[in-house]
Amino acid sequence: MGLGSDMYRQQILDHYKSPRNYGEMEDPTFTHVGENPSCGDTIKIDVQLDDDEETIEYVTFSGDGCAISQASASMLSERLQGMSLDELHDLDTDDITEMLGVTISPMRVKCAVLARQVAQDGAKLYHGDVEDLDITKTED
């Protein structure tokens, strides 16, 4: 057993302590928020699309919460640049754990996937695929 915690490898801690693309956009193409009410994790994601309205040009995030949720958002903000909305739609939980590079314990998966869920729901709202979704929640 790894004393010093496998889940908190250097990469996670680095993104948690120095989040990339942290902040809010002035004029995003779309924006969405989400939370894990029981943890208190919150994430807001702003997305700027290319002129083709399909390719993600730039992503920023802001929020508060545990290292897993915030590092995941930071890494995802880098990963999403240049990705199409279809590719975003196809991102699954395995893609996220692969991106994080660590094994996420079952109880913490909702922290890890919060940012992805927020980005996906934001895109769906932008496309009009869903309505009436003020806030994304990744509770069990």
Add this chain to the structure above:
Amino acid sequence: MSTQQTYPIDVESIRQDFPILSRKVGGDVTVAGESENDTEPLVYLDNGATSQTPTQVVDAIVDYYYGYNANVHRGIHQLSQEASVAYEEAHDRVAAFINANGREEIVFTKNTTEAMNLVAYAWGLEALGPGDSVVATEMEHHASLVTWQQICKRTGAEIRYIQIDDEGRLDMDHAAELIDDSTRMVSAVHVSNTLGTVNPVGDLCDLAHEHDAFAFIDGAQAVPTRPVDVKAIDADFYAFSGHKMLGPTGIGVLYGKEEILEAMNPYLYGGEMIRSVTYEDSTWEDLPWKFEAGTPVIEQGIALHAAIDYLDDIGMENVQKHEELLAEYAYDELSAYDDVTIYGPPGDDRGGLVAFNVDGVHAHDLSSILNDYAVAIRAGDHCTQPLHDKLGAPASARASFYIYNTTDEIDRLVEAVDAARQLFA
């Protein structure tokens, strides 16, 4: 660091009664029970959530299922009579344990929450209305807070909250202000599951009675950890759960003064709780059975009896001393770090739990790292979300102690907390 700590109780021999305490952890969590990947000795400090179960209690369950399993109160055959006697005697045992008058005042429920809901529905919905108030505290568990909040919404009554001071104690001047002639119910937690505060529940009951209000005391964290005398407190209702005091899940206890329970209508209807039934109407069974509709928690009642026997053998005064020793030790050890915030009163004046946060480390991250050290604690809002909002923390880590815990285990906790601090520094 402690090496030769002496305890008010025989911890070493108590630990022998709890097989789970010798298991190891650290491996695959999708496989229930110890497996070969589990290598680290478990340090179980999540007793505020649920306690572990000694062999004596499991034996009582086995004896029941292997020896006299039957439904109660409805069979003339021998097994049913044996089960009925054992189940009824469990009520007597609980009554004696908290100094109630007898089984008439002891209703078995599913848990503390259901006991709270029983009174809220059976009494509150009928008694409360616009112009009435229910007074709770800012440190209520959701079991009481959400229940009264919603019953007040439905009845038009007002809910008020007694505020806490900077050390996490109830502001009793504020209590005296809030409890007035509009007040019909004062609902207060005996020992806070987050702050560790031991509330002056006798004084709260007196305040309630001065205004002809009832008092409901939530004893979920109190009955397992200290002597409780419902008559001395003069509570009208008092509730607690079996699984936090060495018993199984699925059983809670509602104590109510006999004359009050007598005047209340049933909460659940059905079998067991009736005396006679026609197509047009029904009459109710005597207390406490009037409130125990359907096949009741027979196994759990019998097991709770065994759990109380076990605790009584140790002596609740001794249990309390042990709890206080561990709480003070943990408080002092964790206080040594400037970046650790502990919630609630000082170490020498609290129940056996310590909720805390480490600057820059989310409670869930902390709990994950502690889990790597085989230390089981609770991380979250502990069913006190409004209190956590007030404390300015979405979550906290909570270590809670019981009769089998040692200062060595707290040293392990502190070692893991220190590791988390350094990892996130």
